[in-house]
Amino acid sequence: MKQAITACLLCGNTLQPVRSWWQLLSNQLAPTLCEACYSHFAPAQTDALFTYNEAMKAWLNQYKILGDVQLAHSFRTELARALKTTAIIVPIPVHPAKLERRTFAQVDMLLDCAGIRYTHYLCKVEDSTQGLRNRAERLASANPFTLAPNQSATGKHFIVFDDIKTTGTTLRQACEILTQAGAASVKTFTLSASEL
Known part of the structure; x- marks a missing residue:
């Protein structure tokens, strides 16, 4: 219990x-x-629960960087309501080296705490952090994702989920892989999004 x-x-x-x-x-x-x-958390006007504001920036820092995993429960009700769907939820994966450093997959943990089923259709093959790049570097970066072994996206409907959307490059690259693999539809949803 x-x-x-x-x-x-x-x-x-x-x-x-x-x-x-x-x-x-x-x-x-x-x-x-x-x-x-x-x-303090402002509702977002995009495909996200919240706008990336100062409160969300502080929350994400405490959750991801400082490793306060209890915070994964913060928005479980809202996520469970927003991601009530028949589409397959695909979390943005963490590179294995980063997972070893951080010790938890922050996006998976958000979904776990909300009781949302998901499947890892993507693997991250490049250990890079988009937040450390400027906008031009993010937009020009090579696709760091591949389709996970033994997964078929053909004819399936997906929602790619991440904790934050800034330029949208990470989500766009993830969607490209699923679309190229034959997905019937690919949408995105994030916990927070910056207003560009």
């Missing part, structure tokens, strides 16, 4: 349990952020 989260994952304040018939009957996940912390 999973232990209930009783304190806000960001500020540590005690979470007030929301008790309603709808929540009980709908099997909705309990909140993991207090209303004050949650209010």
